[in-house]
Amino acid sequence: MIMDMQPTGRRAEYAEQTRRAILEAARTLFTEQGYFATKVDQIAGAARVAPATVYAVGGGKSGLLRTLIESAVNSEENARIHAELAAVTDPESLLATVVGATRAKFEQWAPLMRQVAAAAPQEPTVRDSMKIAEASLRNGLRLTAERLAQLDALSDGIDVDRAQDLLWIYLSNTAYFVRTDDLGWSLDESQSWLTAALTRELLAR
Known part of the structure; x- marks a missing residue:
């Protein structure tokens, strides 16, 4: 059981780090370039992940913006x-x-x-x-x-x-x-x- 839990914990930690990196990249780019000028590929590049990961984590630009605001609200x-x-x-x-x-x-x-x-x-x-x-x-x-x-x-x-x-x-x-x-x-x-x-x-x- 212990050996099974350790990789799961590392995966969860990595997933959370990835999520935070994507959100921070989105916030920075939205702020610097504006919402419409920012592309998902740019967010992915800044977060050092694949574009598919951005969609999986945040659902694209609109989902990332909503998550950013909800994180502040909650x-x-x-x-x-x-x-x-x-x-x-x-x-x-x-x-x-x-x-x-x-x-x-x-x-x-x-x-x-x-x-x-x-x-x-x-x-x-x-x-x-x-x-x-x-x-x-x-x-x-x-x-x-x-x-x-x-x-x-x-x-x-x-x-x-x-x-x-x-x-x-x-x-x-x-x-x-x-x-x-x-x-x-x-x-x-x-x-x-x-x-x-x-x-x-x-x-x-």
Whole structure:
């Protein structure tokens, strides 16, 4: 039994290393070249595998993009952020926490998501992947809005649904792209402004 398990373990380890190499190659090429300009053969070359392996592991470009986004959505880091949002007891600290989390996520994923946003209007599978990312963010913002309501911190006339909408207006990727790409704001400047603006918009005085 021991002798049988060792090769199986090595095969599983190699398969996981191959999968990670393919995903990393896809992410790099999507970011540098754009989704449409990237070819499966290029991903295979960068990962040092056969093109057939790319299809077997990821189902081609659309499958790889979806896997990349789902890996971020289902990460331990996201679970930690959600737990932190649920545990904060001070409303201003809660807003600072969610702003800091979205800023960090944007900084990490903006190069890829910029290409996703560019390709989405022309490719339904890319739109589907973008919707997964957006749904994850909206879920985190919903948790924040519900927590503010639990703390009885929302301004008069603002319920959980409206609070979630306002958080989305300020913290979506689109809003971050406007500030960084169109207006040239630094992420430090954006974070400081967001914390003050959301405090003013959402919290009871």
